[in-house]
Every structure is written in structure tokens, then in C-alpha cells.
Amino acid sequence: MALFQYIVGRFVSYFVVLFIGLTITFFLPRLMPSDPIEQYIFELQSQAGQTMSPDEMANLRETLSQIYGLDGSLVSQYLGYLERVILHFDFGPSFASFPAPVIGFIVRALPWTLGLLVTTTLIAWTIGNLIGLRAGYHHNSRAATVMEVVGVALYPIPYYIVALVLIMVFGYLLSIFPLTTTIRPGPLTFAKMRVILYNSVLPALSIIVVGLGWNILSMKALSFAHKEEGYVTFARLKGTPSRTIMNSYVGRNSLLPQITGLTLSLGAIFSGALLIEILFSYPGMGLLMRTAASSGDYNMLYGTILVTIFAVATATLVLDLIYPVFDPRIRYR
């Protein structure tokens, strides 16, 4: 019964997050002083170098507000928006490349972001926890002190700084890896996979390096605290091998808060990955957002942000649903 309650609770908060995300992306642009339609018309005119007659202008304004979903009262706009987004995943057409629908661009960009993010997060989390567990368990050893210094030095460093340093060292000084991503479209062959891998090394490394710091420090503190518990002392007196104590006693128990920590920091990791993509011109959601921002492509912007919120919320939900597998206290309460 406890498990059932837990699952229902997670689903409720999942839908609350999605609903609030949808509502924010609906009201945010409408609260702003600038009018995207006026801006767009202004840009069109300055590009064309001539002005339109008032009649044409009114026509254009009407068509644009239909496409943007800006006609009718605020309530009917909101309901229409919810219906389009939830039922049809329809974010409208892109304005920079009219009339291609926004969703098509997102579907192409999303695998890049997810691929980069899932791989790097798994690597950083696993390696960080393995190192942190050892550093916490053998906290008096010299290696543990070194690892702690590494963790402290890595943790507070922002994503963009790591990216800049990597670009500087591996891109310019050593010229091993490319500065920006260049991947030609085409069928997924073995050679193309190598190109993708080669282009992804630096962006991936940036995310891993930042993630490592947090995981090492947090795991070290947890395993150090668990090591002092009574059940560990009992196991030691009982003659349990030190390796078993570290992995099955201390490690197993320290893992739970680490999973929760990962769940809670997914939003921050995603934000960091978006920035990394922009800096490396990696063809994912971040780059899509940045180009949409500079070309004033609002439909694209809201679409990418909604999908980002949706992705983070879904990943959090999945982790939360897996959690009872690791924590028997939720299963058998």
C-alpha cells in the first residue's frame, strides 16, 4: 500500500510540474511589455526596406495572431494552447524557417541532447560514486585526501569555464579535438558514428568533469558518516571482509541519498548541458534555443523550453519510480 501511495504521489507532482511549466510558458510572453507580432512586422519591414499599406498591415497582423494563437480572450487562448500542446504536440510553425513546424526541429535535436546528457551523467555519477566511496571508506589514506582536493577543486567550477579551458587546451594548444561540431547529415554508418564520437568528446568531457566534483564530495561525506554506524562496527567484529563492508554495507546505504541527489539536480545538469551545446555548436536543444533566441523565433523558443521541462520532469519521474527497487523501506512499509 505504501508503494502504491508513493507512486501516486510521484505522478501527481509530475503533472503539477508539467502544468506549471505549460502555464509559465503561456503567461510569460504575455506579461512582457514587448509584442512579438509588432517586433516581427518591424523586422520584416526593415528587411524589405519598405513599408506596407495599413490594410495589408492589418491583414498580416490578423494572420500572425492566428498562427501565434493570440486571437480571442485570454482564457480561450490558454485553453486552445493547452489543447494544441497536450493533445497534438503542436507548437505551431517556426518563423525563421516558415512554415516548417517547430516539432520537427525538436524531434531532430532531442536525441543529440538526450544522448549527450544520459551518457555523461551516467559516467560522472558512476565514476564519482566509486571514487567517493573509496575516499570516504579509507578516509585516512593519502589517496583519499588527493581525491577530496580534486572534488573541492572541481565542484564549484561552472560549466562554461570547464568548456573554455578544454577548448583552449585540446582545441588550440594541442589541436586534438575540433573547436565546434561539424557533422554532415546522412545515413548512420560506422564512419559517421566515429565522427559523432570524435565531435562529442569535448562537450561530454565538460559535463563529466563538473559532475564528478559533486558526486565525489557528496559520496565521500555519506560513506564516511555510514562507516561510523553501529552496524558497520558489528560487521567488522563479526569478521566480515573489509571489501564486503565497503560495497554491501557502506556503499549500498550511501547510494540512496545519491540517487535522490541525482534526481534533484537533473534540472541544473540539463541547464548546464544546454550551455555546453551552445558553446560547442552541438546540434541539440541548446543550440536550437540559442538560434531561436537570436532570430526571434518565438514558437520555436516556447516549444524547445516546454520540451526541456517535459524531459527533465519525465527523467525525474523515471528515477523516482525506479527508487523503490533500491530502497526496500518504501517497498515493505
Added chain:
Amino acid sequence: MKMNNRLKIGIVILTIMVLGSFLLPLFHDADPTKQGTFPKNLPPSLAHVLGTNSLGQDLFWWLVYAVRNSLILGVSVSIFTTLIAGTVGLTAGYIGGGSDRVIMTLTDVIIAIPVFPILIVLATLVRGQTSFLIVSVILIFFGWAWGARRVRSMALSLREREFINVAKFSGSTTLKIVFREVFPYVFAFMVVDFINAILWVINTEAALAVIGLSNVEIPTLGSIVFWALNYNALFIGQYMWIVAPVVATVVLFLGLFLTSTGYNQMYATRRGHS
């Protein structure tokens, strides 16, 4: 109360950074962002400690103003987020009940929403005139949730302690208990959260500035990198333009981080002994 090494190093770094960035501008009243003040691309020398960039600006003075502005932004936003986090966390944790459930759902939602994309939208909507005020308001709006979570769990555990019961039975009002008995315990956590919030604010603004979506006319640790990238500093061999802000950022962030974890450690040991 004995200071540990982390705290000592952290405070030394912060003192140097704060004094340097706030006092040095008093001896230099020229605008560091004015272009063409000096010859372009000078190497480091006595007159220009870090050299000049492709816009004819002195890099050292740019950096000094950048550190100062980033610190001002970080501290002023963090004051608000910490106050909100403290109030909300204490309300949820100590008073509990219905308010606790509502507040916890709200914090979880805010934590789950990635801030960076939302900032990108806002920056686009107010294109060209992104003011620090707007960035600050958004950072405050999204910044309090982490702290509130921590204060709440702390207050929740305190509620069951003996001395709270003593205060309650001696007739103290809830407000008095929260301020006189619970708050002193939570205070150390709030200091740590305050410093972490400064880190987060400076970082988020810088990230926005690096891709040109904050106000890049004002020197901050991010806008200096934006101009360097914009003028292809690395490509033309102007390494100092990137290296200097990178080093300054790393040192400042290390200082903040060491101070917050050192302070936390010091309080943890003190609590253990009392």
C-alpha cells in the same frame, strides 16, 4: 570555536577579492568599458598588468570591475533568496500541516524546472535591454527553493527536540519559539546557503552573459568572456583575454565554496561537542 583550514583559505581568498575589487576602482575613475582608451593588443607590462585587448581596453581594470559587479549582483540577489528560504522553510518545517504540503510541492516544482531556458526566453523578450533588475527578479524567483528545502528539514527535526517542548510548556508563543529557539540552529545553515546562493547567482548570470543574453555592456565575469569569444581572442592568440577571467572566476568560486563548506564543518563539529 576553531577555524579549520578550509575556512581560513576561503576567507583569505574572499577578503582579497572583495577588498581588491571594491577599493581599487577608487584609484581609477576611468570607464573600463570605453573602447580605444589604449593601443590595441598590448602584451602584459607594468602599465597594463594583463595587457590590453582588441578593443583597446585595459584587461586588468575590466576584470576588477567585473569581479565587483558580479559580487554585487550575487550578494544582493542572495540576500533575498536566503530571506525567503528562511521564512518559507521555517513556516513549512515548524508550523507544518497543510502549509508544509503546499510549500513542499511548490519547492519541488521550482527545483524541477530548469532555470536557464526560462532566462533565455526572458532575455529574448526584452531583447537588447536586458537589465540586471529583470535577471535578478528571475534569479530570486527560482533561487529560494533549495535553501527552503534544507531549512525545512532542519526545522522539522528540531520540532521534536526536548528544549522546544520546554519552551512550549513555559508558555512561549509560536512566533517566539521560532525566532528564539529554532532560528539560532537554522542560522548556520542559512549562512552556508547564502554563500552557495552567491555562487549560483554569479554563475547563472555569467552563463547568460557568455552567450550574449545578459547585459554585456556592464562588466561581469561573464560579459568579459562574451567579448573575448566575440572577437575570437583565442584565434588571434589573445590568450590573456580568456585566461584572466577564467582564473579569476575559478579563484573566486573556490574562495566562496571553501568558505561555505569550511563554515559548515566548523558548525558541525561545534554542534557535535555541545
